[in-house]
Amino acid sequence: MNANIFATFEAIAREAGDAAFLETDDSQVISYARMLASTARYAHALVSLGVRPGDRVAVQVDKSARNYCLYLATLRMGAIYLPLNTAYRADELAYFLADAQPRVFVCEPADFAPRSELARAHGVAHVMTLTEEGGGTLDRLADAQPETFDTAQVAGDDVALIIYTSGTTGRPKGAMLTHAGLLSNGLALTKLWGFGRNDVLLHALPLFHAHGLFISGHCALLSGSRLLFLKKFNAQQVLSLLPRATVMMGVPTFYTRLLDEPGFTAARSTNMRLFVSGSAPLLADTNRDFQQRTGQIVLERYGMTESAIITSNPLVGERRIGCVGQAIDGVEVRIADDHDQLLPVDRIGGIQIRGSGVMKGYWRKPEKTAEEFTADGWFRTGDQGIRSSDGYLTIVGRAKDLVISGGYNVYPKEVEMAIDALAGVAESAVIGIPDRDFGEAVTAVVVRQDPGLTGEQIIQALKGRMANYKVPKQVHFVPELPRNAMGKVMKSTLRETYAGPLTLA
Known part of the structure; x- marks a missing residue:
């Protein structure tokens, strides 16, 4: 059996066929069948540039359907996708290129000249461009390629993504997420949050961040449901689309800005079955205001770059405001003291985790990886928390001052x-x-x-x-x-x- 996560996406997409996969801001609808064709073309394009399984593909472009298909194509052909925040400046990019040593760096056409100079200085073989409209050099190369591609055979422990995080030293570290880890986490969330083919996910998150790239998007891919794909969050645009959506995932900023809109009412949210918040603390007052306005409690969950989602409040059952819920399937959580000794319930200590979703380690930093794991294999998150007797986790602080x-x-x-x-x-x-x-x-x-x-x-x-x-x-x-x-x-x-x-x- 092929452990490539895209092999699972592919099987679901073939069954979905001409059903809508993604709808853009300008009402362009991309079917699951078209997504498969597009990812095949981009996969062939990467291969023609000399990209091989295990090579890195660094991407710093604006959010678009083509950008998302490039991500999926990178998974499909067995390379490692490296998303880079579009806000990063040259000095920041220089470190990532030097550390990750990508085979290909994809950027916006307007950035081509300075990015090419930077990439050459760090040994990157190819700098390509990609645009929403399809006018980039990588787009043109892909458009000339075949619409079929044999999804690469990979092992579950092979790295699918490197996402850079950092620490108190300020030196970024590349968290290596595997195909098996991403699939396990995605399947657990799809089940936990009740995703089905009739769902429509309102996607207003960026693609250079774990939340938008795979935590949300993989739930749609694993359920054969539809994405309403917005370039960025705009409260009025989101309000207009809520009657067509069933689920929204966002950061606390999304919800505070919705609450600032007089038109955000319970009636406007009637079709929505679930609002999820993560990536930052959601103030309890914000959630209470949201509940009073809509009759719904925003579902809070807890995740991090090194492990995707760790805990979540339930879809059905008690959602405790200010609490991030219980460990999801495939993940274990414990609270330990400074000597990695287990603490009893209702005691504050360091949050430690283990399971299939936890990263393989930090890219080319074996010593740092070893430092972050306990002798018995638990990853120290650096967060401080407390667990109740029924397993609900509350985060009380961050030891690393993040x-x-x-x-x-x-x-x-x-x-x-x-x-x-x-x-x-x-x-x-x-x-x-x-x-x-x-x-x-x-x-x-x-x-x-x-x-x-x-x-x-x-x-x-x-x-x-x-x-x-x-x-x-x-x-x-x-x-x-x-x-x-x-x-x-x-x-x-x-x-x-x-x-x-x-x-x-």
Whole structure:
């Protein structure tokens, strides 16, 4: 049996035939049969560029149906897909290209010249372009290829995806997700969330993030259902489409912005059977407001790049607001102390996981991989949580000080290093504080050498160096950072101090 996850998608797609798979913003409908033909052409195109099973294909393009078919084609021909945030700047891309060493880098036509120069410097064999309309060099190459392709035979433990995450060091790590892990996680969610052929998933998430690329999309592919494929989230557009959809997956920002729309009512949501939130903390007040407005409770779940989904509230049964539910099929969760010893229920400790969905390891970082796993094979998530006697998990904090803003991971050390490099800065600490719209707002606390330095100057300087979602929305200046007896900055103290209104002073 072929363990390639696309082999499962292919069997379902052949049965679905001319049924709609994906509908775009401009009402273009792509059937399952057409998806199979498109992925075959892109797979042939990659092979013609010398891509072989196990090679990396790095992609930094805007969301489109062609982009999604390229992802599926990469799986189909056994290569490794590497999604890159469209907000990444040249310095950030340089690291990923050097570390992953992709055979092909796919970008937007407007970025071709600078991306080609960057890619050549890091040994990338081919830089191709892709567009929504099909005018890119990879599009043209694919359009001339056959519409059939023999899906590559792979082992379940073969890597399907590398998605970069990071840590307190600020040095990104490529989490390797396998075909078997993605399939196990996808099948568990499809069953748990009750997906069937009559479902219509409203997809407004980006494709460079796990949530949009496979957590949501795979549920549709594994159930033969339809995607309403939006380039990005727009509250009014989503409102207009809710009567045609049955499920929506989003980040907390989606739900706060829907609640800001007077037209978002229970009547408008009548056809919706499920709203799911993840990738960032959903404030309890937001969920209560949502329930009061619609009569529905948003289903909260917990996942991470290194493992996809870990726990979920149930489709049928008690959805506990502020809680991320129970372990899904194929995943085990435990709470342990600092010595990896199991803690009893209702005790706060480190969340550790194991199961088929957990990553194979970090790309070319065996030492770091070994550090993150316990001696008995559990992955330390870095999150702090508490489990109830009936297995419901509540996340209470993050040991690694990760900030999740608008559903995107922001690693404080990376931002701190950029701030500390600015003229007039002595040192800095970056934290996240609760924010209704973004879940958390990136906040910088800075000790300055130049008393004339302003928060706005810091923000503008960073905007040219890193993706905008990483740039602090708030900047505070202090004479010194609070430290404990060991000299470590006490970020919990900073979070308590600055959980207030925005300031750039």
